[in-house]
Amino acid sequence: MSGARQGVAEARRIVVKVGSSSLTTASGGLDADRVDALVDVLAKTRSGGEKEIVLVSSGAIAAGLAPLGLARRPKDLARQQAAASVGQGLLVARYTASFARYGVRVGQVLLTTDDTSRRAHYRNAYRTLDQLLAMGAVPVVNENDTVATDEIRFGDNDRLAALVAHLVRADLLVLLSDVDGLYDGDPGLPGTSLIDEVRGPEDIAHVSIGSAGKAGVGTGGMVTKVEAARIAAAAGIPVVLTSASHAADALAGRETGTLFHSTGRRSADRLLWLAHASTPQGALVLDDGAVRAVVERRTSLLPAGIAGVEGEFSAGDPVELRNTAGVAVARGLVNYDAKEIPQLLGRSTRDLAKELGPAYEREVVHRDDLVVLHP
DSSP: OOHHHHHHHTOSEEEEEEOGGGTBOTTSSBOHHHHHHHHHHHHHHTTTSSOEEEEEEOOHHHHHHGGGTOSSOOSSHHHHHHHHHHHHHHHHHHHHHHHHTTTOOEEEEEEOHHHHHSHHHHHHHHHHHHHHHHTTOEEEEEEOTTTOSHHHHHOOSHHHHHHHHHHTTOSEEEEEESSSSOBSSOTTSTTOOBOOEEOSGGGGTTOOOOOOOSSSSOOOOHHHHHHHHHHHHHTTOOEEEEEGGGHHHHHHTOSOSEEEOOOSOOOOSSHHHHHHTOOOOEEEEEOHHHHHHHHTSOOOBOGGGEEEEEEOOOTTOEEEEEOTTSOEEEEEEOSSOGGGGGGGTTOOHHHHHHHHOGGGSSOSBOGGGEEEOOO
């Protein structure tokens, strides 16, 4: 076993993501045998008590198709949400029954990006997941598709899994799908080969990555998996990408699939969520001095540095911070409603407090709620 795979084998807290196509039939509906096969592997992996598993599971919408008489995944949001509402209960019930064979309890955790980009919500999500693990349960995580909008349009849970791995401070992320790894071309064509290890973006710069899944019940493809692997690796978490049928080998550190080495340092803040999961509700245009202050000195954004405002948003919403050329340089949680900002433009907080009251002596975006976007 290579040193890198040995590190995989020794991972204690592991996030496992499984896609819809690995759990359901092509026509929709859960495949009990597939669910049980996955649970067998996960339960045995954690049976000694030395490992903790967080399961990020797709399949809610797919599981709701057949019960609602839908032949395929609907394109309109309302019916997707209806399918998710029916399917989520079926999915968790199936996991509950399957893990019960091993005397293991599961806990359902439904997240939206809004839950996890805001400070208090982020801490609460971490505490909930950490407590479930401490009590010996397996958290089953999914996006809250019944109320989500943009989340469903993104569709897949690959990015969610990477962000959950960061949230729970995991030692490893395992992405399971219907393909046994990343190939240097279409795996269905002769002459293509599996890429065993990825040490950085340059290793796959030459690879043309497709965008569609095989089975038609999920929406993720290799693009979303590679992006998820990049996010997790940059946060200091190694990633194994392989098929659900090779889950046992992946968790044991055996040579299977594609191993993405960690490329960054582990951090314990929620700004990764803000950078990769939030949907900006508007934008603030910064003058050159404010851009330098925010990007280079990592300061808070003050009213004096704002040259313009775009969109409609409320205090607490994520917004983009753009330079005068329209390029997004940062993202942050804004402290004012959009309609309040025009009267603040270019003015000092001291003057604003004197004229409008002490509530206006505050940053438009505090540095603790701001992440610089690297090109």
